[in-house]
Amino acid sequence: MDQISKSSIVGENTFILVEYPFRTDMLDSCGCLVKISDRRFGRTHLAIYGPKWALKKKYVEKTKRKQEKLDLLREVEISAS
Numbered sequence: 001m002d003q004i005s006k007s008s009i010v011g012e013n014t015f016i017l018v019e020y021p022f023r024t025d026m027l028d029s030c031g032c033l034v035k036i037s038d039r040r041f042g043r044t045h046l047a048i049y050g051p052k053w054a055l056k057k058k059y060v061e062k063t064k065r066k067q068e069k070l071d072l073l074r075e076v077e078i079s080a081s
Helices: 057-080
Strands: 016-021 033-041 044-050
Touching: none
Parallel strands: none
Antiparallel strands: 016 044, 033 044
């Protein structure tokens, strides 16, 4: 993903489709692109990365809530240390 994000052929309006195996964690972004969708087809998973304008409102809200929970957990871990 790092090589793809640094490629000169990837621009602001590019879409990338990544096939990956089950139990592989994929990043929420790839350079200037964000993960738009993550689908499962049996043991195969597909991640679609694209520009921010292509995000569905529901997915944006879900991702925002997920990030807020992670931030809260980090704060709790830091205060417990």
